[in-house]
Amino acid sequence: MKLMEExxxxxxxxxxxxxxxxxxxxxxxxxxxxxxxxxxxxxxLFGNEGxxxxxxxxxxxxxxxxxxxxxxxVPVLFAKKSRSSNMAGGVYTAxxxxxxxxxxxxxxxxxxxxxxGDRVLLIxxxxxxxxxxxxxxxxxxxxxxxxxxxxxFIEKQYQGGGDEIRAMGIRVESLAKIKxxxxxxxxxxx
Amino acid sequence: MKLMEExxxxxxxxxxxxxxxxxxxxxxxxxxxxxxxxxxxxxxLFGNEGxxxxxxxxxxxxxxxxxxxxxxxVPVLFAKKSRSSNMAGGVYTAxxxxxxxxxxxxxxxxxxxxxxGDRVLLIxxxxxxxxxxxxxxxxxxxxxxxxxxxxxFIEKQYQGGGDEIRAMGIRVESLAKIKxxxxxxxxxxx
Numbered sequence: 001m002k003l004m005e006e007x008x009x010x011x012x013x014x015x016x017x018x019x020x021x022x023x024x025x026x027x028x029x030x031x032x033x034x035x036x037x038x039x040x041x042x043x044x045l046f047g048n049e050g051x052x053x054x055x056x057x058x059x060x061x062x063x064x065x066x067x068x069x070x071x072x073x074v075p076v077l078f079a080k081k082s083r084s085s086n087m088a089g090g091v092y093t094a095x096x097x098x099x100x101x102x103x104x105x106x107x108x109x110x111x112x113x114x115x116x117g118d119r120v121l122l123i124x125x126x127x128x129x130x131x132x133x134x135x136x137x138x139x140x141x142x143x144x145x146x147x148x149x150x151x152x153f154i155e156k157q158y159q160g161g162g163d164e165i166r167a168m169g170i171r172v173e174s175l176a177k178i179k180x181x182x183x184x185x186x187x188x189x190x
Numbered sequence: 191m192k193l194m195e196e197x198x199x200x201x202x203x204x205x206x207x208x209x210x211x212x213x214x215x216x217x218x219x220x221x222x223x224x225x226x227x228x229x230x231x232x233x234x235l236f237g238n239e240g241x242x243x244x245x246x247x248x249x250x251x252x253x254x255x256x257x258x259x260x261x262x263x264v265p266v267l268f269a270k271k272s273r274s275s276n277m278a279g280g281v282y283t284a285x286x287x288x289x290x291x292x293x294x295x296x297x298x299x300x301x302x303x304x305x306x307g308d309r310v311l312l313i314x315x316x317x318x319x320x321x322x323x324x325x326x327x328x329x330x331x332x333x334x335x336x337x338x339x340x341x342x343f344i345e346k347q348y349q350g351g352g353d354e355i356r357a358m359g360i361r362v363e364s365l366a367k368i369k370x371x372x373x374x375x376x377x378x379x380x
Contacts, residue, residue, distance in 0.1 A: 023300070023303075024303070025265075028267065028268065028270070028299075028300065028303065029265050029266070029267045029303050030252075030256055030259075030265060030266045030267075030268075031265050032256055032259040032260060032262075032263070032264065032265055032266055033263050035256070036260065058248070058249040059248040059249040059252060059268075059270075062220075062249060062252040062253045062256075063252045063253055063255070063256035063266060063268075064256075065253070066220055066222055066225070066252075066253035066254075066256050066257050067256050067257070067260070069220075069222040070222060070226065070257070070260065072222075073222070073223050074222065075215075075219050075220060075221050075222055076219070076220045076222055076253060077218065077219045077220075078218065078220075078249075078253075080218070080249075109218075110213070110218065113213075113214070113218065113219050
């Protein structure tokens with residue numbers, strides 16, 4: 001999607017250590033009208049797949065998933081990174097390692113909120129090594145839910161996570177796929 | 191808003207310890223078409239206030255704030271509860287005590303993302319003692335941003351936080367205001 005590539009080029013900030021900051025439009029500050037255009041693109045790609053639910057992971061995925069859900073007219077479920085006092089009862093869990101935060105944690109959803117009747121679209125802001133996406137796939141597998149695919153806003157293709165998941169037979173659609181990135185040379189898209 | 195009252199009556203789950211669970215439609219699972227109707231109501235209430243930005247707090251507020259921002263056509267900024275490696279530079283901070291989690295933490299936004307030019311609508315899922323809202327007001331004050339008001343999905347009026355903030359001259363609009371609540375007698379609205 002040209003629109004996302006242009007936006008990353010214009011407003012993305014590359015820092016050492018393979019960091020791409022998009023906090024001015026994608027997370028922290030969310031450019032809602034822009035994300036609504038992205039949502040229309042995901043609807044064009046997955047709109048005829050009979051999606052019943054969008055699944056994402058807190059925190060930065062939630063807003064993007066909710067806006068993506070608008071054209072689909074379906075609910076959003078998000079996996080939590082810790083059990084709060086509001087979440088009693090049975091849960092499905094999966095381990096996820098976060099390279100951004102340098103921590104391993106469990107993600108979880110209540111077992112009443114995801115099941116065999118669901119056709120799930122996974123949504124996340126970034127796909128790099130694919131840890132979060134693997135976690136979400138595990139949750140769906142445990143729940144017996146079908147996964148129609150994953151919609152990613154920005155994929156760091158060179159980190160290999162996306163192609164690894166595609167090789168599993170999962171459809172992964174990314175609005176921008178970064179081939180290489182450096183402070184010196186900027187971003188190159190696939 | 192009758193629609194929200196009916197939904198709380200139908201799907202809200204009251205538990206001992208003053209807990210109202212709305213995880214099946216408001217947080218964790220977010221009923222996006224329903225929240226879009228709530229967003230239209232907030233737009234009816236605040237649509238002519240020249241809102242430039244919607245501010246909320248992670249995590250459960252983010253999806254609701256993003257969907258509310260759609261009719262306003264403005265960006266969402268959310269305050270984080272911890273500093274991530276993605277957030278360098280100056281920040282505005284405010285202390286918030288969470289009764290849900292029994293912890294005190296700082297919330298923060300980057301100082302480049304909120305400023306004197308902003309007319310801010312605060313959005314949050316719950317208003318009880320008002321701790322989160324006070325924190326968001328402090329962030330706006332530090333940034334020199336104007337607050338046009340707060341849009342709340344469910345207010346526990348009997349806990350007093352909302353009226354305390356109204357007494358400060360801040361406009362607070364709640365889609366459902368709970369007068370009293372108990373496992374035995376259910377929910378009574380104002």
